Amino acid sequence: MKLLTTAIIALTVMTNPIKKEKKMIKVDESKVEWKGYKVAGSHEGTINLTSGVLEFNDETLVGGEFKVDMTTISATDLEGDYKDKLDGHLKSDDFFGVESYPEATITFTKVTPKGKTSYTVEGDLTIKGKTNTVTFDMSVYGSKATASLKVDRSKYDVRYGSTSFFDNLKDKAIYDEFDLNVDLQF
Secondary structure (H helix, E strand, O other), X not given: OHHHHHHHHHHHHHHOOOOEEEEEOOOOOOEEEEEEEEOXXXXXXXXXXXXXXXXXXXXXXXXXXXXXXXXXXXXXXXXXXXXXXXXHHHXXXXXXXXXXXXXXXXXXXXXXXXXXXXXXXXXXXXXXXXXXXXXXXXXXXXXXXXXXXXXXXXXXXOOOOOOOOOOOOHHHOEEEEEEEEEEXXX
């Protein structure tokens, strides 16, 4: 009986092979938006993807990996000198230190289906050479995918204005968590 069961499973796998497929992200058509919060308001902007791939078994998402060009971090809610000042500050060692750490990455480590097109994703996010696990929801439909995640910058040694590192900041405090909203085309 055990031999017959093994033979049936082997025959099923051979006649119904899983189609593993890597789908490259169209970085010029995809978008990564960030939003950071402070006591006195918020700022938002964009960061460019360098590369990305989503991995599927048949139609089911099973993996992925992305690289982000941190040198492109830019505010979209300001103009002129204010924008230039914030962009420069975000790129400085006070924040993301893009001269030393020009790239951030995320590699999916576990993907759990929640429905036909939605998933819970765990991944290793690396910013400023520090890697931490993040968990977020991702939806895939057709040749598009979306994800939203909160990132705790203090885990990546992004200290400026953080109450996790400094006391008495009062209304100058910047909250540790920031949002990333990702729209992918593949």
